[in-house]
Amino acid sequence: MKVLKTVEAVRAFRRSLSGSLGLVPTMGAMHEGHLSLVRLARERCDAVLVSIYVNPTQFNSTADYQTYPRALEDDLAMLTSLDVAAVFQPTDRIIYPDGMVTTVKVAALGAHWEGAYRPGHFDGVATVVARLLNITTPDLACFGEKDYQQLLVVRRLVRDLNMAVEIIGGPTIRETDGLALSSRNALLTATERSRAPHLNQALDNAARLIGRGRPAPQVLEDEMAALTDRGFEVDYLALVDGATLETISDPKPGARLLVAAHLGSVRLIDNRAL
Numbered sequence: 001m002k003v004l005k006t007v008e009a010v011r012a013f014r015r016s017l018s019g020s021l022g023l024v025p026t027m028g029a030m031h032e033g034h035l036s037l038v039r040l041a042r043e044r045c046d047a048v049l050v051s052i053y054v055n056p057t058q059f060n061s062t063a064d065y066q067t068y069p070r071a072l073e074d075d076l077a078m079l080t081s082l083d084v085a086a087v088f089q090p091t092d093r094i095i096y097p098d099g100m101v102t103t104v105k106v107a108a109l110g111a112h113w114e115g116a117y118r119p120g121h122f123d124g125v126a127t128v129v130a131r132l133l134n135i136t137t138p139d140l141a142c143f144g145e146k147d148y149q150q151l152l153v154v155r156r157l158v159r160d161l162n163m164a165v166e167i168i169g170g171p172t173i174r175e176t177d178g179l180a181l182s183s184r185n186a187l188l189t190a191t192e193r194s195r196a197p198h199l200n201q202a203l204d205n206a207a208r209l210i211g212r213g214r215p216a217p218q219v220l221e222d223e224m225a226a227l228t229d230r231g232f233e234v235d236y237l238a239l240v241d242g243a244t245l246e247t248i249s250d251p252k253p254g255a256r257l258l259v260a261a262h263l264g265s266v267r268l269i270d271n272r273a274l
């Protein structure tokens with residue numbers, strides 16, 4: 001497995017390939033969620049490139065950026081065992097040699113939910129993804145449904161900018177107790193970790209009750225109150241149109257439940273189809 005650190009090295013690697021290339025962009029601190037995307041890319045492409053870059057421009061809190069887990073050696077060991085052709089591990093200077101002057105903004109989709117609670121987050125995501133796609137020129141790129149809004153933002157970015165890459169969404173990988181895998185889970189205390197699965201349970205309860213015909217606004221209010229009782233500080237729990245992310249009050253095909261909540265100092269997000 002090659003470890004590439006410069007744009008020139010990535011371009012030379014790309015030119016050396018005769019077959020297709022799949023990109024899996026990550027911020028490292030790998031878990032099974034990341035690895036599932038690597039396997040997905042490997043099934044579809046002749047070679048897989050994984051980028052590991054903790055992108056400062058998508059963090060709206062310095063503390064979150066500074067405490068974000070980093071585990072480069074473990075990451076490289078995991079990827080080696082998965083038939084990854086190369087890892088792109090750039091520095092800030094490589095990605096933003098002249099600062100973040102040219103940016104990408106996916107206006108409507110990026111303004112709701114995570115965009116509202118984390119101002120600038122999706123501008124950072126869209127900008128870094130555009131740069132990574134232009135540097136690596138993959139045939140396809142894999143993103144997790146765990147970050148559902150991000151997946152929609154990336155799909156829209158690629159469509160609007162006519163980028164010649166297929167975006168593949170991979171299912172959310174969970175712990176056996178239902179907690180969605182996330183690099184940030186490592187920051188939970190033991191007590192918080194034992195409470196964290198309630199987030200996914202709130203989604204499951206809401207889906208079940210709304211599916212049985214209970215009014216969504218009431219169900220969501222009750223589930224938010226239950227989460228608050230269990231020590232979460234809920235940013236939102238919402239039923240949305242799965243394509244536009246607009247709030248809906250009645251279920252419809254493609255509807256999605258989105259949740260974001262703080263547990264101690266850690267902010268967790270999750271989602272599921274209705």
Ligand code: AMP
Binds near residue numbers: 142
């Ligand atoms: P991150 O390192 O958090 O930026 O995540 C890199 C990629 O892995 C993104 O496309 C995420 O959506 C995806 N991902 C993160 N957690 C999971 C998970 N539990 N299951 C599937 N994909 C995930």
